[in-house]
Amino acid sequence: MDAALFSSILFATVVAGTPLIIVALGLLVSERAGVLNLGAEGMMAMGAVAAFAVTHSTGNPWLGVLAGLTAGMGTALIHGVLCLSLQANQVAAGLAVAIFGVGLSAFVGKPFESVALPAVPPIRIPFIADIPLIGEALYNQQALVYFSWALFWAVLWFLARSRAGLVLRAVGEAPASAHAIGYPVILIRYLAVLFGGAMAGIGGAFLSVFYTPMWMEGMVAGRGWIALALVVFATWRPLRVMVGAYLFGGVMITQLFIQGSGLQIDFPAQFLSSLPYWATIVVLVLISRNPNAIRLNSPASLGKPFRPEQ
Amino acid sequence: MTEASAAVRLRLQGIRKVYPGVVANDDIDLSVSAGEIHAVLGENGAGKSTLMKMIYGVSRPSAGEIHWEGRRVDIASPAQARALGIGMVFQHFSLFETLTVTENVALALPDKPALDELASRIEAVSARYGLPVDPRRHVHALSVGERQRVEIIRCLLQDPKLLIMDEPTSVLTPPAVRKLFDTLRQLAAEGCSILYISHKLDEIQALCHTATVLRGGRVSGHCRPAEETPQSMARLMIGGELPVCEHSPADGRGELRLRLAGLSHASADPFGTDLRDIHLDVHAGEIVGIAGVSGNGQQELLQAISGEETIAEKFPVQICGVEAGRLNAARRRRLGLCFVPEERLGRGAVPSMSLADNAVLTAARNAALVRGGFLAYTRARRFASECIERFNVRCGGPQAVARSLSGGNLQKFIIGREILQTPRLLVCAQPTWGVDVGAAAFIRQAIIDLRNRGCAVLVISEELDELFEICDRIAVLAKGRLSPVRPIGETSIEDIGVWMSGMWPGAEGSGGEDDRAAA
Incomplete structure (x- = not known):
């Protein structure tokens, strides 16, 4: 493989993995607080359409990201009210929010279909972007790519080192x-759900404003579900979420390159298309099978409603 | 005590708590002065825990007033209770399994200490009060006894003005209980008030200045324990005489039912205790007791006997003459083994299932509750009803959900469920842990009666009084090793208390080694 091809595959891998990382880390925080949020797909779709609409009308992609964040949080708030205040079943409420978000985004986004946005130029980090082979791929990227790395370190630090993270766990x-030692469980869970929604919204914004600067119904294309699966198969550990997201992105991009290269191969194309899904799951299951580690990292109350005693 | 002159720290007046369909507390008056150790005595379901939860702000009274240091207060949350200076050691632990001891303690402290510094503070308190625990370990790897120490340490670190202790001594060795009492007396002398919930009348007499007795959610009397007899306090508590077990010496040994022949097994838990070369025989018609503080291999031994954990070779565990080391729990039950685990909810019973369904779980085969692969509901209900009736389980019938029963009643049900299967060998862990006097006596009598009918019984317990009341022979499990087995008449509580720290005649390193049980 020549250097240019490697560099472009690496570049595309990082771009493909970024929305998954942002969304999955948000979901991870929400799940660590015990709230399962199956609505990620809907929150991403709402974030994507809001970001696109605001970017299109203001011309400012950062206002778009802010709009995406807000839309994601707003959608997550519905989930929060259903599950935390009304103690609805989290699985049912999450599925409803996913369907609702996807549907509403399609409705709201109708006027924006077949409109394109100007591409947002990447941010080149001086000096390290000159590193041969990987510099261009890693350090001449969209700002949200750098954000995803910062988010990774922030979540890692928050969960492992901060007192607030300890309370959340x-x-x-x-x-x-x-509750018995005096923490406001419902409030903390609301904050965690809203954080998850905000990250899902940003992930959606990345898709519609930066990744493919356009809006199309169904453009989230199951990434919310993949992010949910990543969190579980990564056994609620941020580093494994990161590994899984890039693995998924990498296999996805590589098989697209192979399919597009016109190489004569004996595999059916469907097999190649399915590769990223099961390769990611197999790898994460293999690296995360230590039962003790699973026990230490999986939130025991995940999906169970909590009603403070009166 | 000069509580007449000392300031009243906490006063409850006419406290009433109503849950849907139940009046848990009614018209309760209670007052505790600075430096007073006040006992709250009562059977399970008498409303002690409900009352304590209201003082600690977990729930709020339906009516009545709480006065704190002369001022009427409305304690809306545990955080507010702690801000007032109220600390509580819960009976059902409020610890987080996947966090370390230090993290657990940090969560309850308002001053947000650095974890490393906190770890050394924990070590200091744990050394000072004789509550040994490693601050770096994860709570899920700790035994019940160790978890309780964490709870106590967590409270002591908050320098409380009022400390609520809910059955704190049930998992401590006698020397540790004495040390804890010294600690509590010291705290009281420093001006801390203590609300001490217990059903152990001798402890209340030894420790407490005053007592409030609850029965059926109401105050049945106030007294000074030192001026009472256990009988008079028991009468206030249960409205009748203290039940006594009838225990005649075993009449000769029957056939061998359980043999542990050099059982060694590495713990599945990385923080557990490995079992080392354990030899033990249990015969039909005798009760053998194993004393010791939990965390010394009790869980591992129970799992190796019950079949929850199978072992590499067949011969070290022999049940009714069959080498059963590699058999799973169901196969061992078929050999005539019945088993009462330590955790009532989660291991002994499924909390969200009805009593009838829970009966099916272990008695399906022995009581024929399954026919041709289908549940025989009528039989299961009948079996559960019989168990409820014969073992005096107070509940809403066979359809009552296991979680809705009080600890004592659920334990009576679980023990009854096993006994009704007419076991050849019964293994019980902590049969009366957290159970009130009446239910405990009932359970002990049921175990003795079972022995009299020719069953072999192995009881693993931390309560020496209980073991000496019911056992024919006794041994101690310490650091994964088993002491020699002694007939109960040839030893004493004091001797066994010493053995619990791993120092029995001929024990490896006896005399020198630092030990965790007695420290």
Whole structure:
């Protein structure tokens, strides 16, 4: 493989993995607090359409990202009210939010179909972007790519080192105990859900404003579901989410290159298209099968409603 | 005590708590002064925990007033209770399994200490009060006894003005209980008030200045334990005489039912205790007790006997003459083994399932509750009803959900469920942990009666009084090793208490080694 091809595959891999990382890390925080949010797909779609609409009318992609964040949070708030205030079943509420978000985004986005946005130029980091082979691919990227890396470190630090992260993990582990020693379980879960929604919204904004600067119904294309699966198969650990997201992106891009290269191969194209999904799952399952580690990282109260005793 | 002159720290007046369909507390008056150790005595379901939860702000009274240091307060949350200076050690632990000891403690402290510094503070308190625990370990790897130490340490680090202790001694060795009492007396002498919930009358007499007795959600009397007899306090508590077990010496040994022949097994838990070369025989018609503080291999031994954990070779575990080391739990049950685990909810019973369904779980085969692969509902209900009736389980009938029963009643049900299967060998862990006097006596009597009918019984318990009341022979499990087995008449609580720290005649390193049980 020549250097230019490698560089472009690496570049495309990072771009493909970025929305997954942002969304999955948001979901990870929400799940660590004990709230399963199956609505990620809908929150991403709402974020994508809001970001596109605002960017299109203001010409400012950053206002677009802000709009995407807000739309994602707004959609997550519905999930929060259903599950946390009304104690609805989290699976059912999440599925409803996913369908609702996808549907509403299609409706709201009708006027914006077949409109294109100008591409947002990447940000080149001086000096390190000159590193041969990987410099161009990694350090001449969209700002949200750098954001995803910062988010990774922030989430890692938050969960492992900060007191707020400790409280969040405690709430996800045993909400009744957290309540008994005086933590506002419902409030903390709301914040976690809203954070998850905000990240899903940003992930959606990345798709419609930066990745393919256009809006199309169904453009999220299952990425919300993949992010959800990544969190579980990564056993709620940020580093593994990152590995999984790039693995998925890498296999996806590589098989697209192979399919597009006109190489004569004996595999059916459908097999190649399915490759990223099961390769990611197989790898994550293999690296995450230590039962002790799973026990230490999986939030025990995930998906269970909590009602503070009166 | 000079509580007449000392400031009243906490006063409850006419407290009432109504849950849908139940009056849990009614018209409760209670007052505690600075430096007073006040016992709250009562059977399970008498409303002690409900009352404590209201003082600690977990729930709020339906009526009545709480006065704190002379001022009427409305305690809306545990955080507010802690801000007032109220600390609580829960009976059902409020710990987070996947967090470390230090993290658990940090969560309850308002001053947000650095974790490293906190770890050394924990070590200091744990050394000072004789509550040994490693701050770096994860809570899920700790035994029940160790978890309780974490709860106590967590409270002590908050320098409380009022400490609520809910059955704190049930998992401590006698020397550790004495040390804890020294600690509590010291705290009281420093001006801290203590609300001490217990059903152990001798402890209340040894420790507490005053007592409030609850029965059926109401105050049945106030007293000074030192001026009472256990009988008079028991009468206030249960409205009758203290039940006594009838225990006649075993009449000769029957056939061998359980043999552990050099059982060694590495713990599945990386923080657990490995079992080392354990030899034990249990015969039909005798009760053998294993004393020791939990965390010394109790869980591992139970799992190796019950079949929850199979072992590499067949011969070290022999049940009714069959080498059963590699058999799973169901196969071992078929050999005549019945088993009462330590955790009532989650291991002994499925919390969200009805009693009838829970009966099916272990008695399906022995009581023929399944026919041709289908559940025999009528039989299961009848079996559960019989168990409820014969073992005096207070509940809403066979369809009651396991979680809705009080600890004592659920334990009676679980023990009854096993006994009704007419086991050849019964293994019980902590049969009366957190169970009130009446239910505990009932359970002990049921175990003795089972022995009299020719069953072999192995009881693993941390309560020495209980073991000495029911056992024919006794041994100690410490650091994964089993002491020699002694007939109960040839030893004493004091001797066994010493053995619990791993120092029995001929024990490896006896005398020198630092130990965790007695420290």
